[in-house]
Amino acid sequence: MILNYLAYGVAAWVFLWGLYGIVTSKNLVHQVVCLAILQTSTYVLLLAIGFKVGGTAPIFADIPVGAPVVDPLVQALMLTDVVVEGTVMALLLSMVVKANEVAGTVDPEELRIMMG
């Protein structure tokens, strides 16, 4: 019974750990990586939703068309998710470099004091 819902539990667990990393972080680069961890929890959730026990990959190169396969629409959503994670992290990391150049530090506590 627990095995049915283990995947959803793992998604929530990874989400909470990513959130903990962002809240108690002392380095902007560490915060950006914890944001990436937060995003991987959505992959686990989507993967668990679309899975069918006994199904194979939705590639019909060598299996007949009527065979039981895993849902392909949810996998298309996950592909977009992975791509967007990579690009958003690139932009965020370049902003961290600019923050270091302007303020001289990457500690979020000290950055807040330097405003204004």
Add this chain to the structure above:
Amino acid sequence: MRLLECVVLLLVAITAPGVVLSRDPKCQVVTLSFYGLVCALMFFIFQAPDVALSQITIGAVMLPLMILLTLTKMRRQNLRRERERKK
């Protein structure tokens, strides 16, 4: 096959706190790359090969590479600032 999926889900659940608890970004690069590989393994076992390929290339190669480039650039900026302050 249910056992394999449970084992890989537990592996993901154990590795994620490992990435968060490595506070130094230089250590975090290695753990993030390992976590990307574990996630790709999870996608593979859950019958999603397209997503596994994307995750390997982005999460285990490109993201740690960009973090390393960021750290190098910040270190150069700090060194240049130290040098200018000493003048």
Add this chain to the structure above:
Amino acid sequence: MSGRTRTILFLISAAGLAAVFAWGLRNLPPMGDYRGPYGYVLTRVAVYERHATDTVNAINYDYRGFDTLGEEFILFASVLGVLLLFRPGGREDKSKKRVQLEDALPVSDTLRVGMQAMAATMIVFGVYIAVHGQLTPGGGFQGGVILATVPLVVYLSGNVKTFEAIVSNPLTTLAECGGAGGYGIIGLLALLGGAHFLTNFVPLGKTGDVFSSGTIAVISVTVGIEVAGGFLVLMQSYLREIIEERLQEGR
């Protein structure tokens, strides 16, 4: 607020959030029993309608091609953002001449030979994955990222001059913009014939052939070119100052 106060406050809120998660996720169907109708219909119809055996890529580039257009423009916009943030500001010394690059990285022989062999293999592998997107797992995006790491492997083999030549070539910027615009142009070409935007109008070939499934193959190659160019431009904007300084210090 101090670190300890923040951690305790977070733990209390996390307990509340975990309770909300548990309440929200308990009504989902147990894992392994997804009954969504669209996936069921598409797995039965995609091979016959589009002659493509990879259903996920057929969804990405044809059935939901408009979403992938948005995703490629997200990639384009983020590369643009990084370029804007890293453009040479007024603070840099404009009188500094462009450093003449030589093969100045001392690497061991194993690394040099190994990386050169690996670069050749990776080019072939990246092109294979990008071109066979409609038949096997892979597609334009994955092949493009593999191709984007090839200049890095060349750099690791000690050949800095080739790396700079590849990365600062105006062709990479042209590849990125051409790929992003090409996707939109392929969609617009369908409008010329009177069909909807992004209709599959190229003749579908035989299932299992490389030149099959119409615009899916063309869009896949276009996306691969754009992604490879985009990541190369990204790497160049990070590395531009670092390589010049490093070679100046090493001399």
